Amino acid sequence: MRSNLPLFLTLFTLAALRSPSLFASTDSTVGSCTGSGKHYATIQAAVTAAAAGATIDVCPGTYPEQVTIAKNLTLRGLRNGTLYAPTIVVPSSGLAANGTNIAGDSVAAQIFVKGADVTISHLTVDGGNNGLSDCTINPMGIYYQNSSGTITANAVRNVIMAPAHQGCPVGLAINVESNSGTPAVTVSDNSVRNYDKNGIVASGPGTGGGPAVIITGNTVIGTGATTATTQNGIQISYGATGSVTFNDIADDLYINPPCGGAGQPACYAGSGLLIYASSGITVTNNTVDRTQLGIVTVTDPTYGTANDAVIKSNHIGGTQTYDAIDLCSDGNTAEANTIYGTGESGIHVDDGCPPSTGSNNTVTDNTINEACAGILLGTGTGNTTSPDSFVNVTYTTLAGDTCSPLDSTFENTPQRSSQNHASLRASPFRIK
Numbered sequence: 001m002r003s004n005l006p007l008f009l010t011l012f013t014l015a016a017l018r019s020p021s022l023f024a025s026t027d028s029t030v031g032s033c034t035g036s037g038k039h040y041a042t043i044q045a046a047v048t049a050a051a052a053g054a055t056i057d058v059c060p061g062t063y064p065e066q067v068t069i070a071k072n073l074t075l076r077g078l079r080n081g082t083l084y085a086p087t088i089v090v091p092s093s094g095l096a097a098n099g100t101n102i103a104g105d106s107v108a109a110q111i112f113v114k115g116a117d118v119t120i121s122h123l124t125v126d127g128g129n130n131g132l133s134d135c136t137i138n139p140m141g142i143y144y145q146n147s148s149g150t151i152t153a154n155a156v157r158n159v160i161m162a163p164a165h166q167g168c169p170v171g172l173a174i175n176v177e178s179n180s181g182t183p184a185v186t187v188s189d190n191s192v193r194n195y196d197k198n199g200i201v202a203s204g205p206g207t208g209g210g211p212a213v214i215i216t217g218n219t220v221i222g223t224g225a226t227t228a229t230t231q232n233g234i235q236i237s238y239g240a241t242g243s244v245t246f247n248d249i250a251d252d253l254y255i256n257p258p259c260g261g262a263g264q265p266a267c268y269a270g271s272g273l274l275i276y277a278s279s280g281i282t283v284t285n286n287t288v289d290r291t292q293l294g295i296v297t298v299t300d301p302t303y304g305t306a307n308d309a310v311i312k313s314n315h316i317g318g319t320q321t322y323d324a325i326d327l328c329s330d331g332n333t334a335e336a337n338t339i340y341g342t343g344e345s346g347i348h349v350d351d352g353c354p355p356s357t358g359s360n361n362t363v364t365d366n367t368i369n370e371a372c373a374g375i376l377l378g379t380g381t382g383n384t385t386s387p388d389s390f391v392n393v394t395y396t397t398l399a400g401d402t403c404s405p406l407d408s409t410f411e412n413t414p415q416r417s418s419q420n421h422a423s424l425r426a427s428p429f430r431i432k
Contacts, residue, residue, distance in 0.1 A: 009245060025056065031059025033080035035407075043075070043088070058123065059088040064275045065091060066098055068112045077167040087124040092424040095139055096133020097372040100249030102145065102179040102205055109143035109175075127173075128158035133371075134160075135168035139196070144176045144211075147182035151176075151190065160196040166228035171196020176213055179205040182241070182303040186214045195377075198232045205237030206277060206303035213242035222252040222270065224290075230254040230268045233291070237276040238303050244281065244311070249273060250289040253320060269295050269322055277303035279329075283311045290318045294342070296326040299356035307331045307356065317341050328353035330380070333362045343405040344376070346393070349385070350401060359383065368393060372403035 026047045029035025035057045040046040046056045046068050053379040055074040060083035067088065069075070077086035084264040088110050095108035106144065110125050132139060141156040156173040160166065173195040176185045185202070199220035204210020213236070220233040233249035252270035259267040272288035275281050277300040288294045294316035306329040313335075316324040319342040325334050328350035339346040345415040346368035351358035358380030367389045368374045374390040375397045377383070390396045395403065 008078065016347075021211075027055045027057070029057045029059065030063070031061050031078075031086070031122075033059035034080060035059065035078060045071070047071075047075070052187070055135045058144070060084060063088050066095065066112070067108055067171060068109075069118050070113065070116055072117045074119040075121075075123070076119070078123075081082060084122075085124055085249075086122070087126055089126050090128065090130050094129075094266055095127075097137050099145075101138065101143075102177045102203075104290070105138060105172055107140055107143060107321060108132065109139045109140040111142045112140075113144045113147045115146050116149075118144070119152070120154060121150070121152045121229040121339075122154065123140065124155040124157070126158050127156075127160065127171075130159075130161070132161060132165070135170060137167060138170040138172065140171075140175050141173045141195075142175070143172075144183075144185055146178050146180045146183060148185055150186045150188070152188045153190065155191040157192070158194050160223075160284055162343060162398040163228070166196055166226075169229070172198050172201050173199045176202045176211050177204070178211040178240075179209065181205075182209055182212045184212045184214075186216070187218065188214070189217040190375045191219050192224055193219075194380075195231065196229060198235050200234045201232075201237070202242065203237045204278075205234070206238035206300075208239060210239035213240060214245075215247065216245045217247065219248045223252050224251045225253040225255055227255045227257070231270045232274045233272045233288070235276060236278045236281050237273045237274070238278065240278050242282075244283045245285050247273075247286045249286065250291070252291045254292065267292050270372050272316075274298065275306045275309055276300065276388065277306055279305050279307045279309070281306075281309045283309060284313050286314045288316045288319075288324075289316065290320070292319065292321045292343075293326050294319045294339075296322040296323070297329040297332060299329040299353040301338070301354055305329055305356055306353075308334070310335075312336055314338070319343055322352065323348040323350075324371075327358065327361050330358065331360045331370075335365050337366045339366060339371070340367075340402070344371070344377060344403050345373040346371045346390075348376040349378045349380055349383050350376075351380050352401060357381070364388060371397040372405055375404060376401060409418070 011206040028037040057078045097106040173192045222231045231252040249272040269292035271293040272291040273295045275297045299305045309332045323344045324339040324342040325347045358378040360382040370392040372395040
């Protein structure tokens with residue numbers, strides 16, 4: 001039998017000559033360093049031209065643009081000799097609204113990922129001098145909407161409004177949102193600092209569903225003591241699920257004006273790690289320093305419970321005014337945490353977030369050094385609160401929900417209602 005192999009090879013060769021894309025790289029490079037595929041001057045041009053599944057390498061340099069990604073791909077920074085800081089900055093004309101969040105509010109994202117599976121790594125995103133003049137547009141560094149993928153080894157900084165507008169509840173360094181399914185996103189090993197409202201956020205619609213996140217190995221640093229806005233280092237909220245592990249979080253402190261008394265506004269507090277209307281979250285091996293609430297779970301009567309969290313083996317210190325761990329929900333486990341130098345209590349079993357009652361929580365094997373109350377017991381039922389280790393506390397355990405701080409250096413606000421947790425979206429709770 002005569003073989004048709006030579007004819008096949010001839011036809012394949014002719015097809016290849018006529019269609020170079022059969023052998024061309026699907027990858028590309030942005031900038032002037034050595035890299036694969038075609039070179040582009042801007043990241044957006046490379047994204048627009050890329051095939052699904054492509055890898056786009058970004059050379060060291062400064063890129064004044066906003067980037068929208070709506071296809072599966074990898075976007076990563078390149079090293080060129082001793083240079084290794086590809087940086088996306090605000091365009092000279094300022095940030096412009098380039099979409100809406102899942103609640104329908106305008107956003108101006110520097111990297112906006114929509115409905116795709118995307119990996120972003122080794123990039124710096126700098127939101128300084130964004131040019132926004134009011135609170136109607138929410139600036140974001142990296143924004144995943146109904147998308148999956150990985151955000152790793154990036155630096156996201158200065159996602160912050162001008163001083164006159166820093167009281168706006170906007171400015172999110174990394175934001176992962178979904179109102180369609182439960183897309184999986186890993187946020188790992190990023191440096192996040194100098195944000196206006198929140199460092200890292202994962203959020204659902206509050207009506208069911210939301211992203212499934214792994215948030216691990218990040219360093220999240222707020223602006224420090226400020227009169228401008230209440231900040232949260234990491235927030236898991238409105239039905240998002242997942243875990244928060246091995247992160248370093250610090251410097252989320254709000255200085256209240258006179259508050260909490262007759263004729264005065266409510267008091268607010270910044271938190272290191274806020275779990276708001278999301279249940280079953282795992283929080284382990286994090287370090288939280290210099291906040292007003294270290295780790296806090298909050299049930300919302302409209303958007304859902306924050307029950308059944310596992311808060312274990314965290315190191316929490318320098319909690320000013322309030323609680324290192326505040327369990328304002330039910331069925332949680334707080335175990336083997338190390339807590340030192342906290343204003344009100346080491347752990348507060350809080351009954352102030354209905355319909356949760358601060359019940360059926362397990363608080364054991366924690367080490368608490370220096371607090372007014374080691375454990376504030378609230379009025380809930382079915383709680384297990386021993387064994388724990390205490391030293392330098394006024395009370396090892398104390399009934400109720402308040403305890404005057406040991407030292408005036410812990411106080412920068414009067415006592416707040418436990419409902420005044422600072423979250424991202426308006427709710428029946430007090431929001432700054």
